[in-house]
Amino acid sequence: MVQNHHRGCHHQDHQEIVRENKEKRPKFFINDHVDILIEILKRLDCRSLCVAASVCRLWCTIARNDSLWENLCFRHVSPPPSSLRSVVLALGGYKRLYMGCVRPVQSRLGRVRRASWARDEVQLSLSLFCVDYYERLGGGSSSNGRLVGESSPSSLMFLCKPVNV
Amino acid sequence: MSLHDSASSAAGSSSGSSSSLSSSKPPPSSLQQDIVRHLAGAGYTIRSSDLPQVAQRLERLETAMGSSPADFFQLASDAILYNPSDLASWVDSLLSEFTQLPTCCFEFILAPVDNAWTTAELHEPRVQQNITYEQQSLDRQLTVVTAMEEDSDIRLVHKLMACAECVQRGDFSSATSLIDDMQGLLARVNTVCGIRKVAGHFIDALSRRIFLGIGGGSVDGCGSAFENEILYHHFYEACPYLKFAHFTANQAILEAFDGHDCVHVVDVNLMHGLQWPALIQALALRPGGPPLLRLTGIGSPSPDGRDSLREIGSRLAVLARSVNVRFAFRGVAASRLEDVKPWMLQVNPKEAVAVNSIMQLHCLLISDPTLNSPIETVLNWIRDLNPKILTVVEQEANHNQLDFLDRFTEALYYYSRMFDSLEACRVQPEKALAEIYIQKEIRNVVSCEGSARVERHEPLAKWRRRLSGAGFMSLPLGSNAFKQASMLLTLFSAEGYSVQENDGCLSLGWHSRPLIAASAWQAMPEPGSCVSCLE
Numbered sequence: 283m284v285q286n287h288h289r290g291c292h293h294q295d296h297q298e299i300v301r302e303n304k305e306k307r308p309k310f311f312i313n314d315h316v317d318i319l320i321e322i323l324k325r326l327d328c329r330s331l332c333v334a335a336s337v338c339r340l341w342c343t344i345a346r347n348d349s350l351w352e353n354l355c356f357r358h359v360s361p362p363p364s365s366l367r368s369v370v371l372a373l374g375g376y377k378r379l380y381m382g383c384v385r386p387v388q389s390r391l392g393r394v395r396r397a398s399w400a401r402d403e404v405q406l407s408l409s410l411f412c413v414d415y416y417e418r419l420g421g422g423s424s425s426n427g428r429l430v431g432e433s434s435p436s437s438l439m440f441l442c443k444p445v446n447v
Numbered sequence: 448m449s450l451h452d453s454a455s456s457a458a459g460s461s462s463g464s465s466s467s468l469s470s471s472k473p474p475p476s477s478l479q480q481d482i483v484r485h486l487a488g489a490g491y492t493i494r495s496s497d498l499p500q501v502a503q504r505l506e507r508l509e510t511a512m513g514s515s516p517a518d519f520f521q522l523a524s525d526a527i528l529y530n531p532s533d534l535a536s537w538v539d540s541l542l543s544e545f546t547q548l549p550t551c552c553f554e555f556i557l558a559p560v561d562n563a564w565t566t567a568e569l570h571e572p573r574v575q576q577n578i579t580y581e582q583q584s585l586d587r588q589l590t591v592v593t594a595m596e597e598d599s600d601i602r603l604v605h606k607l608m609a610c611a612e613c614v615q616r617g618d619f620s621s622a623t624s625l626i627d628d629m630q631g632l633l634a635r636v637n638t639v640c641g642i643r644k645v646a647g648h649f650i651d652a653l654s655r656r657i658f659l660g661i662g663g664g665s666v667d668g669c670g671s672a673f674e675n676e677i678l679y680h681h682f683y684e685a686c687p688y689l690k691f692a693h694f695t696a697n698q699a700i701l702e703a704f705d706g707h708d709c710v711h712v713v714d715v716n717l718m719h720g721l722q723w724p725a726l727i728q729a730l731a732l733r734p735g736g737p738p739l740l741r742l743t744g745i746g747s748p749s750p751d752g753r754d755s756l757r758e759i760g761s762r763l764a765v766l767a768r769s770v771n772v773r774f775a776f777r778g779v780a781a782s783r784l785e786d787v788k789p790w791m792l793q794v795n796p797k798e799a800v801a802v803n804s805i806m807q808l809h810c811l812l813i814s815d816p817t818l819n820s821p822i823e824t825v826l827n828w829i830r831d832l833n834p835k836i837l838t839v840v841e842q843e844a845n846h847n848q849l850d851f852l853d854r855f856t857e858a859l860y861y862y863s864r865m866f867d868s869l870e871a872c873r874v875q876p877e878k879a880l881a882e883i884y885i886q887k888e889i890r891n892v893v894s895c896e897g898s899a900r901v902e903r904h905e906p907l908a909k910w911r912r913r914l915s916g917a918g919f920m921s922l923p924l925g926s927n928a929f930k931q932a933s934m935l936l937t938l939f940s941a942e943g944y945s946v947q948e949n950d951g952c953l954s955l956g957w958h959s960r961p962l963i964a965a966s967a968w969q970a971m972p973e974p975g976s977c978v979s980c981l982e
Binding site for chain 1: 719720727766938
């Protein structure tokens with residue numbers, strides 16, 4: 283009994299020592315440092331960003347922020363004109379632009395891409411994105427000749443289908 | 448070799464299977480025993496001594512089925528069920544079925560092979576002796592199988608030509624019998640691919656011409672404007688032709704508008720206005736800021752009182768407002784393009800005008816000596832607007848010849864190429880509706896005449912002559928347009944599309960045969976103004 287008590291005392295001391303050491307080291311949770319988190323997420327590619335969005339609510343909110351996707355769209359391109367942002371936001375935002383147009387365009391054209399084409403790819407994506415927005419506008423009103431029940435715009439469908447190589 | 452699952456269960460036949468009881472034959476090898484055991488497990492009884500014979504007969508059966516697919520379908524539909532669990536007798540009975548079929552199915556097979564087949568059957572096959580001989584004939588038969596499919600395609604095309612020729616001569620009775628022949632031929636072969644799908648549409652158009660007469664197509668040919676819009680929209684989705692047309696024209700218009708602050712676009716056929724969002728967006732982003740854009744859309748009046756032009760216009764206005772482009776829309780409803788007068792368009796003399804025509808001008812090529820030529824009327828009022836650019840996109844085909852047979856031949860090859868290119872589209876129902884859209888064109892080209900025939904396509908060379916004669920000069924399309932068109936094509940999943948540059952005009956084709964051509968023109972300066980420059 284006496285021996286056990288001794289051992290218990292030692293164990294308690296040990297625990298206190300460990301706790302003290304822990305308190306001396308600063309605890310680092312990435313979620314406390316949102317600016318660092320944003321810097322890291324800014325550099326991710328599309329797939330990793332989508333995976334990051336499913337980690338926790340904070341990460342999800344950050345990953346959905348349009349400026350991260352803007353970064354993704356223009357990563358390999360010289361900085362776009364300042365008027366571009368208002369146009370893209372009006373047409374549906376960078377995330378939609380990237381997922382709907384830029385990504386399929388870049389992956390399809392990747393086989394034949396030359397360095398000078400990157401800007402043209404973005405231009406083409408923008409044009410297609412604009413047509414898509416226009417069709418989405420029309421989807422709301424039923425009196426413009428679309429078949430009943432066909433509410434989703436389909437002019438970008440050809441981008442979604444797998445490439446027949 | 449496809450073995451049909453037999454309804455008779457494995458249990459019943461597995462009992463008597465693996466034992467080879469005839470003692471007079473040499474003992475079966477272990478491989479043969481294995482095969483017999485596996486077949487028994489699948490439900491087929493066979494003696495291992497019979498294995499080589501049955502294998503060889505199955506090969507013959509396969510080639511027999513392959514070389515006469517039409518009769519095979521008859522066989523399948525006769526529905527005499529053989530019990531396949533006894534493999535040897537099943538194969539023998541099927542083979543005897545095939546040899547009893549009338550010899551017309553062998554008419555495509557080359558003569559030497561024919562002899563080989565019949566001699567092999569007449570003399571009861573002694574397997575060991577005939578093996579090498581039949582192996583050679585098998586090889587020849589296998590090559591004949593593919594030749595026969597192509598052969599039926601060629602026969603179909605020849606029959607189509609012969610039928611068109613009869614129609615041109617006025618010999619409707621032989622034309623009708625040829626049509627029956629062809630429909631029989633089509634019913635027996637696979638109509639999913641190749642020229643057969645198109646052939647079906649051409650046969651339909653020819654029979655309309657014969658039975659409904661040359662004006663008969665017009666009543667049905669219009670459809671309602673609503674239907675036409677839907678078909679047009681699906682044609683836009685399913686293949687790149689219209690997208691190429693829109694993007695190329697937009698690029699040319701954008702370059703022509705460079706430096707102008709007031710611009711006016713006249714669209715000769717507005718449809719859904721799918722071309723204009725991209726132009727509005729490009730103008731919004733051009734360096735120096737967007738101009739004031741006015742768009743005048745010409746379209747046919749809608750029968751049910753809907754002001755569809757205004758609806759399209761307001762949608763475009765919403766889009767323009769979102770991207771901060773000053774925009775004004777005006778709709779001109781006219782059932783015929785030659786009825787439009789320049790004053791209806793309200794063009795401001797200070798603004799830069801662009802006139803855009805996507806596959807519309809060919810409808811005006813009716814050559815009726817009693818009327819003023821509609822194409823000249825329209826080209827004159829376009830000229831009077833003094834446009835900075837006139838973009839013309841037309842089908843690259845010669846479907847306006849006087850001779851019916853020439854027109855028919857040209858149309859057959861043109862539309863079969865177009866259907867080939869459509870095969871790559873994976874998006875349904877867009878593909879089916881796009882095919883109906885093309886089918887309407889085919890019907891119009893083949894079965895209508897006079898004012899009912901509106902699809903009077905002419906090749907680029909003819910348009911060049913016509914437009915030069917009307918006071919326009921060619922404006923080269925530039926490398927940006929070419930680059931954009933090539934990129935657009937790469938996005939489409941088919942690998943056969945190609946863009947070609949032809950003396951300043953771009954054409955999109957399938958396997959380097961052009962199907963649609965885009966060109967840009969500007970009004971030639973008046974001779975009077977040149978004189979004033981000299982002074």
